[in-house]
Amino acid sequence: MKHLKTALLASAMMLPMAAPAVFAKTPDNVLVVAQNIDDIVAIDPAQAYEFTSGELVTNLYDRLVQYDAEDTTVLAPGLASEWSTDEAAKTITFTLRDGATFASGNPVTAEDVVYSFSRVVKLNLTPAFILTQLGWNADNIAEMVKADGNTVTVTYAGDFSPAFVLNVLAARPASIVDSVLVRENEVDGDMGNAWLNANAAGSGPFTLKRYTAGQMVRMEANPTYFNGAPEVDSVIIRHVAESATQQLLLEQGDVDLARNMTPDQIASLSSDEIKVETFPQAAVHFLSFNQKTDSLTNPAVWEAARYLVDYKGMTETIIKGQMDVHQAFWPKGFPGSYDETPFSYDPEKAKSILTEAGIDSPITVSLDVINAAPFTDMAQSLQASFADAGINFEILPGTGSQVITKYRERSHEAMLLYWGPDFMDPHSNAKAFAYNSDNSDDSYAATTTWRNAWAVPAEMNEKTMAALSEGDAETRLQMYRELQQEVQASSPIVIMFQAAYQVAMDKGVTGYVNGATSDFVFYRLVDKD
Template identity: 70%
Template sequence: MKFFRTAMLAAALALPLAPLHALAETPPDVLVVAQNIDDIVAIDPAQAYEFTSGEFVTNVYDRLVQYDAEDTEKLAPGLATEWSSDAASKTIAFTLRDGVKFHSGNPVRPEDVFFSLKRTVVLNKAPAFILTQLGWTPENIAEMVKIDGNKIVIKYEGDFSPNFVLNVMASRPASVVDELTVMANEKDGDLGNAWLNANSAGSGPFKLRVFRPAEILTVDANPDYFKGAPKMKSVIIRHVAEAATQQLLLESGDVDMAQNLTPDQVAGLEGKGTVKIETYPQAAVHFLSFNQKTAALQPEAVWDAARYLVDYKGMTDSFLKGQMTTHQAFWPSGFPGALDDTPFTYDVEKAKKILADAGIKTPITVTLDVINSTPFTDMAQSLQSTFAQAGINFEIVPGTGAQVITKYRARTHEAMLLYWGPDFMDPHSNAKAFAYNADNADGSYQSTTTWRNAWAVPDEMNKATLAALAETDGAKRDAMYVDLQKQVQAKSPIVIMFQAVKQVALAPKVSGYVNGATSDFVYYRLVAKN
């Protein structure tokens, strides 16, 4: 009977509409994951800018240089075997690896690298700024990225260190796509964007089989991957928003991994022996922000008071226990340049005095957008309760991850509860997001928390952000970022509260799962079932 049920499940998993909840015991060569994946807006690497889409891109596409499963803290060769930089001429030359093929069977060519970088710049979707900050534009990209035999030579503008540029080239929008396949599916000049949001054209360890938003994401192993074939033939990520349902599926054997359990659930599972818990420090910071298009949220006294209306300890001692720590600066703890000071505590009387001294009339009523899943709804309810004591009333507006993020990007929210992870592992990634906004116009879209909250950052802070980016002395640069974080702590409509710690529950037989500090460092290639 056990063999029969396993065979039934293996057959069912091949069918996209299979009712998995009725079955048990996953196949030995298929990893089934329960996870909230409704944050995905796009999976085209030139557009993907969400946490879960980052996991997808990393497992399906390669970059010239990249952080890999074997060591998520070390920049390693990817499609390039080696590179040389010339800081004086602001160029880096990459030597392309021989013999690598895309999932289509097409060889990976220098032309594909050029096409991919140009495509990201021309499409100009949410993550394109990561590349365009190098001075690349649709008009000059042919001069900034050139092919020299089996080498790709990139040129950059601006006062950047080569290490900063290498981290940019290791980022998600620098992923290399198969030009021939993508352009065969182009429609109306979209450079294959619509097609790549439902298909894949990479060279990575996995290839997309099926993606249905807020339902399922399935990838199959690439047996010819240049670093070795994955041990799992397939990875199936099922959208399961409810933490309780994830636990039930894991304990019944219907899934091998649950990604979004609550601290109470984790505590209840530890020590049982039927499930193992693995913990991964994360670079994501969680914050409350106020849109400066909303008049009631414009006074600086509201920002100041808000920092004393968050019950940091109450949340981290209860429903966030083990999954978040108090952190009040934009660059995460554990990385060079981080600020670990936590000067704010829950103090209603102090918040009331700040508001009264500034002549702020209460009550103030604003909407608070939040992702409709654990722990975000619990955090929103805590904020609603504590802020109300000072006369700031939140009307909670729940939505899917995609709905909330789309609204945030359109600047149509009032207050927002959300999180942010670095786009690449350099403090400028978060400094630009939290401390820079030189053009606050509605038509000047920027993938930053400052622009999305319509906060016109003071010119002095903008200049300080650019100065830290240009600093070549490592110790001085770190000190400049610490100072920037203190400035944002002192005066900003963005209240940074916590840093995430990820707890993943796995079946005891699962090994080799790798989860680095960001969603771009989640790897399934080494996963095995023992």
């Protein structure tokens, strides 16, 4: 990347000094995006669990039901044109859309749906829990999901409302893959996992032309997409880790969108050729303490930490326009959110809490952080404010994939990270922040609680599961509000902010949709004037 930036600067210096700025131009009908994509670990829908990989899966694959670019708040028909529910029998029967095909040309069949769901369950990779919570496992999946002609009947086990099940089936791992193509590329019984981490086999609005990890993604329009071909012929996502380089590329016209610019850079944009759009996000940002680290297990440390975050200072400077103060696990603006923010920066109170608990200071803690804006700036702010109470952070920067891998291994001490819902139901985040029924090292769970080795109290586990099965809608939402209040008051996870995402783009770009989660990033409607 340093060579790219140097070359760009050298080219700029070759222009006559008195000449006006000359903008380059990206190819017609090709959208070029500058984005930090180093968080990607996998792009197979059965394994993809990172923010950027979620964006790719959404644009390459379809689900039976899905939230779409037209209106990201509405659960709409996808590969299923209609469905019927039988709550007593705990079944939902889907009728497949006529004429839908995969990018390969193969028709989408009920057998593809059965294969796709079975594949996720049998591979049992990171996001599999989203589907297995319906009571599915490798032994019973053939009985739980059945094909009959152009219909698929899904059976679930558990006290779930059909609305909850539909939200699960609209989630990333429920994406439908081309079973014929995947089977052709299976190696040593991996069900095509290695191949699908470099290729795609979907029916979505785009096909994957090229993916080079840590470098670029090129998607091409799928002309046979059931909802109509995309407006642009292709989307190129260039890995640009440095936000300053993203700004330079955008200002010179070498990219159409810059996805990771800092607030200062956004504020500094002055060209009439560039506009900025802001998109509210569902991701919450938090600081967490691994309970395998003895010095971090006292609840007084958790409580003091809540008064050592300079919430106001950060939202008015380094993350201005990109995050708002939010201190509960379900995002504001969604049904069931708890929006009280009782904590503010008060180092004297924090010191008092630590002293009363008999905690000796200083405490030295390593803090893992993604080596990109705004995370490194946030880490430095935390380092300064926590030092006021004798908690000294040693910042350990790494790529997104390095940091996330370490988090999943529970080998960190403190972690600065973010979390987005796996599907749009409050249980998605409640299970991540308020549930951990087995804290053993060999019982991996894709939750913040397990990854921080927090053995959640049995009563809180019970409340989380009770909320999941509650039939009355408003009572259920109130139960989630109470859970958020409990986690907010006492847990080793300090929730600080809710994201607000700013994207700078060429003024001629229209139709870009960046919904509340990474699964709601759509390029299908993008057009370039």
